[in-house]
Amino acid sequence: MMRRRAASFGFAFRGVWAALRSEVHLQFHAAATVVTIGLGLYFGLERWEWVAVAVAIGAVWSAELVNTAIEAVVNLVSPEYHPLAGRAKDVAAGAVLVMAVAALVVGLLIFGPRVWALLA
Numbered sequence: 001m002m003r004r005r006a007a008s009f010g011f012a013f014r015g016v017w018a019a020l021r022s023e024v025h026l027q028f029h030a031a032a033t034v035v036t037i038g039l040g041l042y043f044g045l046e047r048w049e050w051v052a053v054a055v056a057i058g059a060v061w062s063a064e065l066v067n068t069a070i071e072a073v074v075n076l077v078s079p080e081y082h083p084l085a086g087r088a089k090d091v092a093a094g095a096v097l098v099m100a101v102a103a104l105v106v107g108l109l110i111f112g113p114r115v116w117a118l119l120a
Contacts, residue, residue, distance in 0.1 A: 019068045025096070026064050033057050036107065043114045052110060056103035063099040067092040 019026050040053055070092040078085035 016065065019065055023064070023068050026061075026068070029060055029064055029100075033061075039111055043111065045110065049110050052106050056106040059099050060096070060103045063096045067096045 020030060036053060036057065040050060045053065071089055074085045074088050
């Protein structure tokens with residue numbers, strides 16, 4: 001039982017790593033994550049702000065990973081172009097866009113006043 005649980009985590013980490021190596025957008029999100037955490041440490045975010053940032057980062061990463069999985073499955077079952085396959089991929093990419101914009105809003109609300117104060 002414990003071996004299967006451990007293997008499940010291993011498969012999950014392998015999936016994240018495979019996506020990170022192959023998906024340019026996920027690499028961008030990884031860089032943005034590093035910058036965001038660095039800014040959070042620099043500005044000394046409050047606990048609730050860290051919660052908002054962590055949820056936003058996790059949601060964007062999750063959306064991007066689901067999008068990657070959907071694209072892989074669609075490519076497998078429909079190697080030729082099909083309008084429904086294109087629609088599925090577009091909708092999945094749209095979900096990532098919506099989450100990324102929401103995360104950007106969180107970032108602007110939390111970091112915006114601090115950055116503005118530095119510039120003023």
